[in-house]
Amino acid sequence: MDHVMKQEVSRLILEAFTKHSLERNIASYIKKELDRMCFSSWHCIIGKHYGR
Incomplete structure (x- = not known):
């Protein structure tokens, strides 16, 4: 992922956390926006308990 794309994804993640409070809604928003932006399936x- 190039630098510009990383910045755009970071912006998108902050936007998702601002607009939604439930993890499933945040994930759904990010997935739909990335699918739209990148013309592919993401x-x-x-979650809170990954990597433990």
């Missing part, structure tokens, strides 16, 4: 998983 997966987004958000």
